[in-house]
Every structure is written in C-alpha cells, then in structure tokens.
Amino acid sequence: MKDAKWLALKAALIAVMLGLLLWRRFDEMSIMVSVNIILVLVVILFMRKKFPEHYKKDEMTRKVGAYSASWSWMITLLLVTFLFWFDYLDMMPLTAGQVITAVFVTMIATVLIFRAFFMKRGLPE
Numbered sequence: 439m440k441d442a443k444w445l446a447l448k449a450a451l452i453a454v455m456l457g458l459l460l461w462r463r464f465d466e467m468s469i470m471v472s473v474n475i476i477l478v479l480v481v482i483l484f485m486r487k488k489f490p491e492h493y494k495k496d497e498m499t500r501k502v503g504a505y506s507a508s509w510s511w512m513i514t515l516l517l518v519t520f521l522f523w524f525d526y527l528d529m530m531p532l533t534a535g536q537v538i539t540a541v542f543v544t545m546i547a548t549v550l551i552f553r554a555f556f557m558k559r560g561l562p563e
Contacts, residue, residue, distance in 0.1 A: 506552035
C-alpha cells in the first residue's frame with residue numbers, strides 16, 4: 439500500500455509537470471519532450487512489472503544509495519562553490535540556466551558513478 443501511494447504521488451507530479459510544460463508552450467518541441475517522457479515511464483513500468491526481482495531493495499542497496507547520494511551532494515556543493523567564485527571574480531560569467539544545467543548533470547552523473555563504484559567495491563569503513 440505504501441508503494442502504491444508513492445507511485446500515485448510520483449504519477450501526479452509528473453502529470454502536473456507535463457501539463458505545465460504543454461500549457462506554457464504548446465509547440466513541437468514541448469510535445470516531443472512530453473511524448474518521450476511518457477514513453478520512458480511506460481518502459482520503466484513495463485520493466486518493473488516484467489522483472490520485479492531486479493527492483494527489490496534490501497538493506498545493502500539502501501545503504502549504497504544513501505552513501506552515493508551523500509557523496510554526490512558533496513561533489514555538487516563543491517561545484518556550486520567553484521561556480522560562485524568563478525562568477526564573482528568575473529573569470530567566467532554564468533547564466534542561471536548554465537548553473538542549473540551544470541548542477542543537474544553533476545548530481546545525476548555523480549550519484550550513478552558512486553552507486554556503481556560502491557556496488558562494485560563495497561562501502562567505505
């Protein structure tokens with residue numbers, strides 16, 4: 439029951455985001471992005487339904503996820519600090535979009551890299 443509530447909440451949030459995207463800008467790119475998001479979600483739901491054993495979480499995977507997320511946050515905070523000083527010292531003028539993109543890509547990439555590393559090598563002592 440708990441998983442069903444989370445799934446419903448996630449589906450509602452995605453529906454709101456897609457609705458806002460299409461309401462704000464109803465052009466070919468927005469429609470294409472929305473269709474791609476929906477297709478990815480359908481594939482994920484299909485895979486979770488077909489191979490449920492791959493998506494079961496135990497104590498080890500939860501701990502690896504927590505470690506990966508904390509290391510990712512630290513790397514991202516360092517990146518934000520460097521970006522702040524680069525912009526403050528006029529070494530590299532940055533727009534808000536550039537900063538958000540850098541943070542977004544860094545967070546996703548580092549959490550995936552750390553997760554793969556910790557799953558292979560084990561957690562630090």
